[in-house]
Amino acid sequence: MRIGVIILPEGSTTDIPVYDLPPLGILAELNAQGGLARDRAIIVGYGVSSLGGMDTSEPDGVRKVATTRIHLLLAFQLMVGAANGNTDLSGICFGDSGGPLFLESDPDMVVAVASFARIGGCQAWSVHARIDTPSAVAFLAQYLAP
Secondary structure: OOOOOOOOOOOOOOOOOOOEOOOOOHHHHHHHOOHHHHOEEEEEEOOOOOOOOOOOOOOOOOOEEEEEEEEEEOOOEEEEOOHHHHOOOOOOOOOOOOOEEEEOOEEEEEEEEEEEEOOHHHOOOEEEEEOOOHHHHHHHHOOOOO
């Protein structure tokens, strides 16, 4: 699983909130204490709203936010379910990759970024790259102000 950074021109993010990055290993710590099983994930994206059968419409650029349950924590990934019980195609979809994932227990800290969804229709579980791992923390540290 890989993550990347996009460097924007100075001043281009003046009206965008700045979110905290997670402490090293926070997801593993929460999981060991049973906290992830009690928490929920908040997924954010700008991709297509749904596939609507075979419709492959373009992303509309509207920020979408949904809450879902956490399924599984792996060494470099966090898997979550499609939001709202798969009833309205509201999991991550095409165009959402790179979008932040927050925990309801701390909505000001990004803990993972959207990578891909499993099973068609954007109605199944999705996979998010953890950013609390040693490799992610070391990579991101290059771009953060001291």
